[in-house]
Amino acid sequence: MASLTVRQLDETLKQQLRLRAARSGRSVEDEVRNILKAAAEDSDALAPMAKAAPGAGPVPAPAGKRVLLIVGGGIAAYKSLDLIRRLKERGFTVRCILTAAATQFITPLAAGALTGERVFTDLFDPASEFDVGHIRLARDTDLVVVAPATADLMAKMAGGHANDLATAVLLATTAKILLAPAMNPQMWANKATQRNLAQLTADGVTLIGPNAGEMAESGERGIGRMAEPMEIAGAVDRLLAAKGERPLAGKRVLVTSGPTHEPIDPVRYIANRSSGKQGHAIALAAVRAGAEVTLISGPVTLPDPPGVRMIKVESARDMLRAAEQALPVDVAIFAAAVADWRVANAGDQKIKKKAGETTPELSLVENPDILSTVAHRTDQRPKLVIGFAAETENVAANAKAKLARKGCDWIVANDVSPQTGIMGGDSNTVQLVTADGIEAWPPQSKDEVAGMLIARIAAAMNAT
Ligand code: C5P
Numbered sequence: 001m002a003s004l005t006v007r008q009l010d011e012t013l014k015q016q017l018r019l020r021a022a023r024s025g026r027s028v029e030d031e032v033r034n035i036l037k038a039a040a041e042d043s044d045a046l047a048p049m050a051k052a053a054p055g056a057g058p059v060p061a062p063a064g065k066r067v068l069l070i071v072g073g074g075i076a077a078y079k080s081l082d083l084i085r086r087l088k089e090r091g092f093t094v095r096c097i098l099t100a101a102a103t104q105f106i107t108p109l110a111a112g113a114l115t116g117e118r119v120f121t122d123l124f125d126p127a128s129e130f131d132v133g134h135i136r137l138a139r140d141t142d143l144v145v146v147a148p149a150t151a152d153l154m155a156k157m158a159g160g161h162a163n164d165l166a167t168a169v170l171l172a173t174t175a176k177i178l179l180a181p182a183m184n185p186q187m188w189a190n191k192a193t194q195r196n197l198a199q200l201t202a203d204g205v206t207l208i209g210p211n212a213g214e215m216a217e218s219g220e221r222g223i224g225r226m227a228e229p230m231e232i233a234g235a236v237d238r239l240l241a242a243k244g245e246r247p248l249a250g251k252r253v254l255v256t257s258g259p260t261h262e263p264i265d266p267v268r269y270i271a272n273r274s275s276g277k278q279g280h281a282i283a284l285a286a287v288r289a290g291a292e293v294t295l296i297s298g299p300v301t302l303p304d305p306p307g308v309r310m311i312k313v314e315s316a317r318d319m320l321r322a323a324e325q326a327l328p329v330d331v332a333i334f335a336a337a338v339a340d341w342r343v344a345n346a347g348d349q350k351i352k353k354k355a356g357e358t359t360p361e362l363s364l365v366e367n368p369d370i371l372s373t374v375a376h377r378t379d380q381r382p383k384l385v386i387g388f389a390a391e392t393e394n395v396a397a398n399a400k401a402k403l404a405r406k407g408c409d410w411i412v413a414n415d416v417s418p419q420t421g422i423m424g425g426d427s428n429t430v431q432l433v434t435a436d437g438i439e440a441w442p443p444q445s446k447d448e449v450a451g452m453l454i455a456r457i458a459a460a461m462n463a464t
Contacts, residue, residue: 059306061092061237067236071102071148072148076226090306103121155193246289253292259299260367277426280302289455332382396433411432411433412432
Protein backbone atom coordinates (compact mmCIF):
# COMPACT_ATOMS: atom_id res chain seq x y z
CA MET A 1 0.00 0.00 0.00
CA ALA A 2 1.47 3.42 -0.95
CA SER A 3 2.11 5.82 1.90
CA LEU A 4 1.45 9.52 1.69
CA THR A 5 3.33 12.25 3.54
CA VAL A 6 1.45 15.49 4.14
CA ARG A 7 4.79 17.34 4.24
CA GLN A 8 5.34 16.55 0.53
CA LEU A 9 2.14 18.31 -0.55
CA ASP A 10 2.30 21.82 -2.01
CA GLU A 11 1.95 24.80 0.34
CA THR A 12 -1.50 25.96 -0.79
CA LEU A 13 -2.95 22.48 -0.37
CA LYS A 14 -1.30 22.14 3.06
CA GLN A 15 -2.76 25.51 4.09
CA GLN A 16 -6.25 24.44 2.95
CA LEU A 17 -5.91 21.15 4.84
CA ARG A 18 -4.81 22.93 8.04
CA LEU A 19 -7.84 25.20 7.81
CA ARG A 20 -10.24 22.28 7.23
CA ALA A 21 -8.65 20.36 10.09
CA ALA A 22 -8.98 23.34 12.45
CA ARG A 23 -12.63 23.74 11.49
CA SER A 24 -13.51 20.13 12.11
CA GLY A 25 -11.36 19.84 15.24
CA ARG A 26 -9.23 17.02 13.76
CA SER A 27 -5.49 16.64 13.24
CA VAL A 28 -4.35 17.28 9.65
CA GLU A 29 -3.57 13.55 9.26
CA ASP A 30 -7.04 12.59 10.48
CA GLU A 31 -8.60 15.14 8.15
CA VAL A 32 -6.72 13.61 5.18
CA ARG A 33 -7.83 10.11 6.24
CA ASN A 34 -11.39 11.39 6.43
CA ILE A 35 -11.26 12.95 2.97
CA LEU A 36 -9.81 9.74 1.48
CA LYS A 37 -12.43 7.61 3.22
CA ALA A 38 -15.26 9.79 1.93
CA ALA A 39 -13.80 9.75 -1.58
CA ALA A 40 -13.40 5.95 -1.54
CA GLU A 41 -16.95 5.45 -0.31
CA ASP A 42 -18.28 7.79 -2.99
CA SER A 43 -16.41 6.36 -5.91
CA ASP A 44 -17.83 3.46 -7.87
CA ALA A 45 -14.46 3.00 -9.53
CA LEU A 46 -12.70 2.58 -6.21
CA ALA A 47 -15.33 0.35 -4.66
CA PRO A 48 -17.10 -1.66 -7.34
CA MET A 49 -17.84 -4.50 -4.94
CA ALA A 50 -19.36 -2.25 -2.32
CA LYS A 51 -21.76 -0.48 -4.67
CA ALA A 52 -25.10 -0.31 -2.91
CA ALA A 53 -28.09 -2.19 -4.23
CA PRO A 54 -30.66 0.15 -5.81
CA GLY A 55 -33.03 -0.16 -2.87
CA ALA A 56 -30.41 0.21 -0.16
CA GLY A 57 -29.13 3.33 1.59
CA PRO A 58 -30.91 6.38 2.91
CA VAL A 59 -33.84 7.97 1.18
CA PRO A 60 -32.29 10.71 -0.98
CA ALA A 61 -33.06 14.18 0.38
CA PRO A 62 -34.51 16.53 -2.18
CA ALA A 63 -31.32 17.54 -4.01
CA GLY A 64 -29.09 17.19 -0.91
CA LYS A 65 -30.87 19.74 1.29
CA ARG A 66 -29.49 21.07 4.60
CA VAL A 67 -31.42 21.38 7.84
CA LEU A 68 -30.41 23.44 10.85
CA LEU A 69 -32.01 21.96 13.95
CA ILE A 70 -32.39 24.22 16.99
CA VAL A 71 -33.12 22.25 20.13
CA GLY A 72 -34.89 24.16 22.89
CA GLY A 73 -34.79 23.30 26.58
CA GLY A 74 -37.69 21.00 27.31
CA ILE A 75 -38.13 17.36 28.21
CA ALA A 76 -39.04 16.63 24.56
CA ALA A 77 -35.41 17.46 23.68
CA TYR A 78 -34.63 13.74 24.00
CA LYS A 79 -36.89 13.14 20.98
CA SER A 80 -34.76 15.55 18.97
CA LEU A 81 -31.97 12.98 18.99
CA ASP A 82 -34.33 10.58 17.23
CA LEU A 83 -35.36 13.42 14.90
CA ILE A 84 -31.70 13.82 13.86
CA ARG A 85 -31.65 10.10 12.94
CA ARG A 86 -34.91 10.38 11.02
CA LEU A 87 -33.62 13.39 9.06
CA LYS A 88 -30.28 11.71 8.35
CA GLU A 89 -31.93 8.52 7.11
CA ARG A 90 -33.87 10.69 4.67
CA GLY A 91 -30.51 11.97 3.42
CA PHE A 92 -30.58 15.50 4.86
CA THR A 93 -27.42 17.14 6.15
CA VAL A 94 -28.16 18.17 9.72
CA ARG A 95 -26.45 20.82 11.81
CA CYS A 96 -27.50 21.35 15.37
CA ILE A 97 -27.68 24.25 17.83
CA LEU A 98 -28.52 23.52 21.46
CA THR A 99 -29.81 26.35 23.65
CA ALA A 100 -28.27 26.58 27.12
CA ALA A 101 -31.46 25.06 28.55
CA ALA A 102 -31.35 22.21 26.01
CA THR A 103 -27.94 21.15 27.32
CA GLN A 104 -29.69 20.37 30.62
CA PHE A 105 -31.59 17.62 28.78
CA ILE A 106 -29.21 16.34 26.08
CA THR A 107 -25.48 16.77 25.52
CA PRO A 108 -23.67 18.32 22.56
CA LEU A 109 -21.70 15.06 22.40
CA ALA A 110 -24.83 13.00 21.75
CA ALA A 111 -26.17 15.43 19.14
CA GLY A 112 -22.73 15.64 17.50
CA ALA A 113 -22.39 11.87 17.32
CA LEU A 114 -25.72 11.65 15.50
CA THR A 115 -25.27 14.62 13.14
CA GLY A 116 -21.62 13.74 12.43
CA GLU A 117 -20.90 17.48 12.75
CA ARG A 118 -19.85 19.74 15.57
CA VAL A 119 -22.72 21.11 17.61
CA PHE A 120 -23.07 24.83 18.30
CA THR A 121 -24.13 26.19 21.67
CA ASP A 122 -22.62 29.60 22.28
CA LEU A 123 -22.98 32.95 20.51
CA PHE A 124 -19.74 34.16 22.05
CA ASP A 125 -17.62 31.07 21.40
CA PRO A 126 -14.55 32.39 19.52
CA ALA A 127 -13.89 28.94 17.98
CA SER A 128 -17.33 28.67 16.42
CA GLU A 129 -17.35 32.30 15.32
CA PHE A 130 -14.00 31.64 13.56
CA ASP A 131 -15.36 28.38 12.23
CA VAL A 132 -18.76 29.35 10.80
CA GLY A 133 -20.24 32.21 12.79
CA HIS A 134 -23.90 32.74 13.54
CA ILE A 135 -24.58 34.56 10.28
CA ARG A 136 -23.20 31.66 8.23
CA LEU A 137 -25.10 29.17 10.38
CA ALA A 138 -28.25 31.15 9.58
CA ARG A 139 -27.51 31.32 5.86
CA ASP A 140 -25.97 27.92 5.08
CA THR A 141 -29.22 26.06 5.47
CA ASP A 142 -32.37 25.38 3.50
CA LEU A 143 -34.62 25.09 6.54
CA VAL A 144 -34.44 25.89 10.24
CA VAL A 145 -36.33 23.45 12.46
CA VAL A 146 -36.98 24.35 16.10
CA ALA A 147 -37.78 21.18 18.06
CA PRO A 148 -38.81 21.38 20.78
CA ALA A 149 -39.95 24.98 20.43
CA THR A 150 -40.52 26.00 24.04
CA ALA A 151 -42.89 28.77 25.14
CA ASP A 152 -39.83 30.89 25.96
CA LEU A 153 -38.21 30.38 22.52
CA MET A 154 -41.49 31.20 20.80
CA ALA A 155 -41.86 34.37 22.88
CA LYS A 156 -38.31 35.44 22.03
CA MET A 157 -38.86 34.75 18.33
CA ALA A 158 -42.14 36.66 18.28
CA GLY A 159 -40.44 39.60 19.99
CA GLY A 160 -37.35 39.50 17.74
CA HIS A 161 -34.89 38.87 20.58
CA ALA A 162 -31.35 37.77 19.77
CA ASN A 163 -29.56 37.29 23.06
CA ASP A 164 -28.19 33.80 22.42
CA LEU A 165 -27.00 31.77 19.43
CA ALA A 166 -30.39 30.13 18.71
CA THR A 167 -32.39 33.38 18.69
CA ALA A 168 -29.65 35.29 16.82
CA VAL A 169 -29.70 32.65 14.10
CA LEU A 170 -33.51 32.65 13.97
CA LEU A 171 -33.46 36.44 13.52
CA ALA A 172 -30.70 36.34 10.91
CA THR A 173 -31.99 33.50 8.75
CA THR A 174 -33.80 33.97 5.48
CA ALA A 175 -34.57 30.24 5.27
CA LYS A 176 -38.03 28.82 6.03
CA ILE A 177 -38.66 28.04 9.70
CA LEU A 178 -40.53 25.00 11.00
CA LEU A 179 -41.58 25.00 14.66
CA ALA A 180 -42.45 21.89 16.66
CA PRO A 181 -43.83 23.34 19.90
CA ALA A 182 -43.75 21.32 23.11
CA MET A 183 -44.94 22.54 26.45
CA ASN A 184 -47.40 21.98 29.26
CA PRO A 185 -51.06 22.34 28.07
CA GLN A 186 -51.64 25.37 30.33
CA MET A 187 -48.56 27.09 28.91
CA TRP A 188 -49.76 26.31 25.38
CA ALA A 189 -53.28 27.61 26.10
CA ASN A 190 -51.98 30.76 27.81
CA LYS A 191 -53.01 33.96 26.03
CA ALA A 192 -49.39 35.12 25.79
CA THR A 193 -48.34 31.91 23.98
CA GLN A 194 -51.35 32.09 21.66
CA ARG A 195 -50.52 35.73 20.91
CA ASN A 196 -46.93 34.79 20.10
CA LEU A 197 -48.16 31.91 17.96
CA ALA A 198 -50.44 34.21 15.96
CA GLN A 199 -47.53 36.61 15.43
CA LEU A 200 -45.20 33.81 14.31
CA THR A 201 -47.80 32.38 11.92
CA ALA A 202 -48.32 35.86 10.46
CA ASP A 203 -44.53 36.09 10.05
CA GLY A 204 -44.65 32.99 7.83
CA VAL A 205 -43.39 30.37 10.27
CA THR A 206 -44.72 26.83 9.66
CA LEU A 207 -46.03 24.75 12.54
CA ILE A 208 -46.09 20.99 13.18
CA GLY A 209 -48.04 19.91 16.25
CA PRO A 210 -48.30 20.15 19.15
CA ASN A 211 -50.24 16.90 19.57
CA ALA A 212 -52.69 15.97 22.26
CA GLY A 213 -51.77 13.29 24.79
CA GLU A 214 -49.90 12.44 27.97
CA MET A 215 -47.40 14.97 29.31
CA ALA A 216 -44.07 14.16 30.92
CA GLU A 217 -45.54 15.20 34.30
CA SER A 218 -47.54 12.27 35.62
CA GLY A 219 -51.31 12.63 35.32
CA GLU A 220 -51.11 15.65 32.95
CA ARG A 221 -52.91 15.38 29.62
CA GLY A 222 -53.82 17.85 26.89
CA ILE A 223 -52.44 19.68 23.89
CA GLY A 224 -48.72 20.27 24.16
CA ARG A 225 -46.85 17.09 23.21
CA MET A 226 -44.20 17.62 20.58
CA ALA A 227 -45.05 16.03 17.21
CA GLU A 228 -43.34 12.66 16.75
CA PRO A 229 -39.91 12.71 15.03
CA MET A 230 -41.37 10.84 12.02
CA GLU A 231 -44.08 13.49 11.61
CA ILE A 232 -41.53 16.30 11.86
CA ALA A 233 -39.20 14.57 9.33
CA GLY A 234 -42.19 14.17 6.98
CA ALA A 235 -43.00 17.89 7.31
CA VAL A 236 -39.35 18.76 6.58
CA ASP A 237 -39.50 16.58 3.48
CA ARG A 238 -42.67 18.30 2.28
CA LEU A 239 -41.27 21.79 2.88
CA LEU A 240 -38.04 21.10 1.04
CA ALA A 241 -39.18 18.95 -1.87
CA ALA A 242 -39.60 20.61 -5.23
CA LYS A 243 -42.89 20.05 -7.03
CA GLY A 244 -42.98 16.55 -8.49
CA GLU A 245 -39.98 15.34 -6.46
CA ARG A 246 -42.22 13.76 -3.80
CA PRO A 247 -45.42 12.74 -5.60
CA LEU A 248 -46.83 11.05 -2.46
CA ALA A 249 -46.00 13.93 -0.10
CA GLY A 250 -48.70 14.28 2.54
CA LYS A 251 -50.16 10.84 1.78
CA ARG A 252 -50.32 8.03 4.33
CA VAL A 253 -49.44 4.58 3.08
CA LEU A 254 -49.79 1.23 4.84
CA VAL A 255 -47.78 -1.78 3.67
CA THR A 256 -47.88 -5.35 4.99
CA SER A 257 -44.88 -7.54 4.30
CA GLY A 258 -43.26 -10.90 5.03
CA PRO A 259 -44.77 -14.15 6.23
CA THR A 260 -46.76 -14.74 9.38
CA HIS A 261 -45.85 -17.32 12.01
CA GLU A 262 -48.76 -19.26 13.42
CA PRO A 263 -47.89 -20.93 16.73
CA ILE A 264 -48.36 -24.66 17.30
CA ASP A 265 -46.97 -24.39 20.83
CA PRO A 266 -44.54 -21.89 22.43
CA VAL A 267 -41.58 -23.20 20.40
CA ARG A 268 -43.07 -24.41 17.10
CA TYR A 269 -44.93 -22.59 14.36
CA ILE A 270 -46.35 -22.86 10.85
CA ALA A 271 -44.74 -20.49 8.35
CA ASN A 272 -44.10 -19.96 4.63
CA ARG A 273 -41.11 -19.02 2.48
CA SER A 274 -41.89 -15.31 2.01
CA SER A 275 -38.77 -13.16 2.49
CA GLY A 276 -40.54 -9.79 2.75
CA LYS A 277 -38.24 -8.36 0.04
CA GLN A 278 -41.08 -7.13 -2.19
CA GLY A 279 -43.13 -5.56 0.62
CA HIS A 280 -40.09 -3.89 2.20
CA ALA A 281 -39.02 -2.52 -1.22
CA ILE A 282 -42.51 -1.06 -1.72
CA ALA A 283 -42.41 0.61 1.71
CA LEU A 284 -39.03 2.19 0.92
CA ALA A 285 -40.19 3.36 -2.52
CA ALA A 286 -43.23 4.98 -0.87
CA VAL A 287 -41.00 6.81 1.66
CA ARG A 288 -38.83 8.00 -1.22
CA ALA A 289 -41.95 9.35 -2.89
CA GLY A 290 -42.57 11.41 0.25
CA ALA A 291 -45.33 9.31 1.85
CA GLU A 292 -45.74 8.74 5.57
CA VAL A 293 -45.36 4.97 5.65
CA THR A 294 -46.40 2.37 8.22
CA LEU A 295 -44.82 -1.00 7.49
CA ILE A 296 -46.33 -3.98 9.29
CA SER A 297 -44.01 -6.91 8.91
CA GLY A 298 -44.08 -10.54 9.91
CA PRO A 299 -40.80 -12.19 10.94
CA VAL A 300 -38.11 -11.47 8.31
CA THR A 301 -34.34 -11.18 8.34
CA LEU A 302 -34.29 -7.89 6.41
CA PRO A 303 -33.19 -4.57 7.95
CA ASP A 304 -35.98 -2.05 8.64
CA PRO A 305 -36.25 0.31 5.64
CA PRO A 306 -35.21 3.83 6.67
CA GLY A 307 -37.96 6.38 7.23
CA VAL A 308 -40.85 3.98 7.88
CA ARG A 309 -42.93 3.56 11.03
CA MET A 310 -42.17 -0.09 11.66
CA ILE A 311 -44.56 -2.47 13.40
CA LYS A 312 -43.33 -6.03 13.87
CA VAL A 313 -45.86 -8.80 14.32
CA GLU A 314 -45.89 -12.61 14.33
CA SER A 315 -49.33 -13.96 13.54
CA ALA A 316 -52.11 -13.08 11.10
CA ARG A 317 -54.35 -11.95 13.93
CA ASP A 318 -51.62 -9.56 15.21
CA MET A 319 -51.16 -8.26 11.67
CA LEU A 320 -54.89 -7.57 11.27
CA ARG A 321 -55.01 -5.73 14.60
CA ALA A 322 -51.98 -3.60 13.67
CA ALA A 323 -53.40 -2.86 10.20
CA GLU A 324 -56.74 -1.67 11.61
CA GLN A 325 -54.95 0.45 14.20
CA ALA A 326 -52.87 2.09 11.44
CA LEU A 327 -56.02 3.44 9.73
CA PRO A 328 -56.88 5.95 8.38
CA VAL A 329 -54.48 5.79 5.44
CA ASP A 330 -54.79 6.89 1.82
CA VAL A 331 -53.30 3.75 0.29
CA ALA A 332 -52.97 0.21 1.67
CA ILE A 333 -50.74 -2.36 -0.02
CA PHE A 334 -51.05 -5.91 1.26
CA ALA A 335 -47.86 -7.63 0.18
CA ALA A 336 -47.59 -10.01 3.15
CA ALA A 337 -47.89 -13.74 2.60
CA VAL A 338 -50.37 -14.26 5.40
CA ALA A 339 -50.83 -17.87 6.54
CA ASP A 340 -54.29 -19.03 5.51
CA TRP A 341 -54.71 -21.23 8.57
CA ARG A 342 -53.65 -21.30 12.18
CA VAL A 343 -53.69 -24.14 14.69
CA ALA A 344 -57.08 -24.28 16.40
CA ASN A 345 -55.77 -24.77 19.92
CA ALA A 346 -52.14 -23.70 20.09
CA GLY A 347 -50.76 -25.16 23.34
CA ASP A 348 -49.34 -23.04 26.16
CA GLN A 349 -46.74 -25.72 26.82
CA LYS A 350 -44.38 -27.48 24.43
CA ILE A 351 -46.03 -30.63 23.06
CA LYS A 352 -43.95 -33.54 24.36
CA LYS A 353 -42.95 -36.52 22.26
CA LYS A 354 -43.72 -39.64 24.29
CA ALA A 355 -42.59 -43.14 23.32
CA GLY A 356 -45.42 -45.35 22.17
CA GLU A 357 -48.00 -42.56 21.91
CA THR A 358 -49.72 -41.68 18.65
CA THR A 359 -48.48 -38.57 16.84
CA PRO A 360 -50.44 -35.42 17.72
CA GLU A 361 -53.02 -34.19 15.24
CA LEU A 362 -53.16 -30.51 14.39
CA SER A 363 -56.54 -29.15 13.60
CA LEU A 364 -56.52 -25.89 11.65
CA VAL A 365 -58.89 -22.93 11.49
CA GLU A 366 -58.97 -20.20 8.89
CA ASN A 367 -57.19 -16.93 9.63
CA PRO A 368 -58.93 -13.59 9.12
CA ASP A 369 -58.32 -12.14 5.66
CA ILE A 370 -56.64 -8.81 6.37
CA LEU A 371 -56.89 -7.46 2.82
CA SER A 372 -60.54 -8.36 2.49
CA THR A 373 -61.41 -7.01 5.97
CA VAL A 374 -59.82 -3.61 5.24
CA ALA A 375 -61.17 -3.45 1.66
CA HIS A 376 -64.74 -4.15 2.84
CA ARG A 377 -64.74 -1.59 5.67
CA THR A 378 -67.55 0.91 5.52
CA ASP A 379 -65.57 3.49 7.49
CA GLN A 380 -61.93 4.41 7.03
CA ARG A 381 -61.56 2.36 3.82
CA PRO A 382 -58.34 3.56 2.16
CA LYS A 383 -58.90 5.27 -1.20
CA LEU A 384 -56.71 2.68 -2.91
CA VAL A 385 -56.51 -0.91 -1.64
CA ILE A 386 -53.98 -3.16 -3.36
CA GLY A 387 -53.55 -6.90 -2.90
CA PHE A 388 -51.03 -9.40 -4.15
CA ALA A 389 -51.81 -12.74 -5.71
CA ALA A 390 -49.11 -15.37 -5.58
CA GLU A 391 -50.30 -18.05 -7.95
CA THR A 392 -48.73 -21.13 -9.46
CA GLU A 393 -51.22 -21.49 -12.36
CA ASN A 394 -53.81 -19.43 -14.29
CA VAL A 395 -52.21 -16.33 -12.80
CA ALA A 396 -54.25 -13.63 -14.58
CA ALA A 397 -57.62 -15.39 -14.34
CA ASN A 398 -57.19 -16.18 -10.65
CA ALA A 399 -56.07 -12.62 -9.95
CA LYS A 400 -59.15 -11.16 -11.64
CA ALA A 401 -61.41 -13.38 -9.58
CA LYS A 402 -59.50 -12.38 -6.44
CA LEU A 403 -59.93 -8.67 -7.20
CA ALA A 404 -63.70 -9.10 -7.04
CA ARG A 405 -63.70 -11.52 -4.10
CA LYS A 406 -61.44 -9.46 -1.87
CA GLY A 407 -63.03 -6.11 -2.77
CA CYS A 408 -59.70 -4.46 -3.55
CA ASP A 409 -58.94 -1.96 -6.33
CA TRP A 410 -55.79 -3.47 -7.82
CA ILE A 411 -54.04 -6.82 -7.64
CA VAL A 412 -50.36 -7.35 -8.32
CA ALA A 413 -50.23 -10.93 -9.56
CA ASN A 414 -47.15 -13.09 -9.87
CA ASP A 415 -46.29 -16.65 -10.70
CA VAL A 416 -44.54 -18.20 -7.71
CA SER A 417 -44.11 -21.73 -9.06
CA PRO A 418 -40.71 -22.98 -7.81
CA GLN A 419 -39.02 -22.74 -11.25
CA THR A 420 -39.57 -18.91 -11.29
CA GLY A 421 -37.35 -18.42 -8.20
CA ILE A 422 -39.56 -15.47 -7.19
CA MET A 423 -40.26 -16.64 -3.64
CA GLY A 424 -37.23 -15.39 -1.70
CA GLY A 425 -35.44 -14.20 -4.87
CA ASP A 426 -34.48 -10.65 -5.90
CA SER A 427 -36.48 -10.38 -9.10
CA ASN A 428 -40.15 -10.51 -9.96
CA THR A 429 -42.40 -10.68 -13.00
CA VAL A 430 -45.83 -9.29 -12.24
CA GLN A 431 -49.08 -8.41 -13.90
CA LEU A 432 -51.09 -5.47 -12.64
CA VAL A 433 -54.80 -6.27 -12.58
CA THR A 434 -57.21 -3.34 -12.29
CA ALA A 435 -60.85 -2.78 -13.22
CA ASP A 436 -59.55 -1.49 -16.57
CA GLY A 437 -57.69 -4.67 -17.51
CA ILE A 438 -54.44 -6.56 -17.13
CA GLU A 439 -50.96 -5.11 -17.73
CA ALA A 440 -47.96 -7.42 -17.98
CA TRP A 441 -44.84 -5.75 -16.59
CA PRO A 442 -41.38 -6.84 -17.77
CA PRO A 443 -39.21 -9.10 -15.58
CA GLN A 444 -37.34 -6.76 -13.23
CA SER A 445 -35.86 -6.52 -9.75
CA LYS A 446 -38.21 -6.29 -6.76
CA ASP A 447 -36.90 -2.73 -6.21
CA GLU A 448 -37.91 -1.82 -9.75
CA VAL A 449 -41.35 -3.40 -9.35
CA ALA A 450 -41.73 -1.34 -6.17
CA GLY A 451 -40.69 1.87 -7.94
CA MET A 452 -43.08 1.23 -10.83
CA LEU A 453 -45.97 0.40 -8.50
CA ILE A 454 -45.41 3.54 -6.41
CA ALA A 455 -45.24 5.66 -9.57
CA ARG A 456 -48.59 4.17 -10.69
CA ILE A 457 -50.10 4.79 -7.26
CA ALA A 458 -48.87 8.41 -7.26
CA ALA A 459 -50.38 8.96 -10.71
CA ALA A 460 -53.70 7.48 -9.59
CA MET A 461 -53.79 9.45 -6.32
CA ASN A 462 -52.88 12.74 -7.98
CA ALA A 463 -55.45 12.22 -10.74
CA THR A 464 -58.32 12.12 -8.24
O1 C5P B 1 -56.07 -15.41 -0.92
P1 C5P B 1 -54.62 -15.13 -1.11
O2 C5P B 1 -53.76 -15.52 0.04
O3 C5P B 1 -54.05 -15.62 -2.40
O4 C5P B 1 -54.56 -13.54 -1.23
C1 C5P B 1 -53.37 -12.84 -1.31
C2 C5P B 1 -53.59 -11.42 -0.91
O5 C5P B 1 -54.40 -11.33 0.22
C3 C5P B 1 -52.30 -10.75 -0.52
O6 C5P B 1 -52.41 -9.38 -0.81
C4 C5P B 1 -52.23 -10.99 0.98
O7 C5P B 1 -51.43 -10.05 1.63
C5 C5P B 1 -53.68 -10.88 1.35
N1 C5P B 1 -54.09 -11.73 2.48
C6 C5P B 1 -54.42 -11.14 3.69
N2 C5P B 1 -54.84 -11.91 4.73
C7 C5P B 1 -54.96 -13.24 4.60
C8 C5P B 1 -54.63 -13.86 3.38
C9 C5P B 1 -54.19 -13.06 2.34
O8 C5P B 1 -54.29 -9.91 3.80
N3 C5P B 1 -55.36 -13.97 5.62
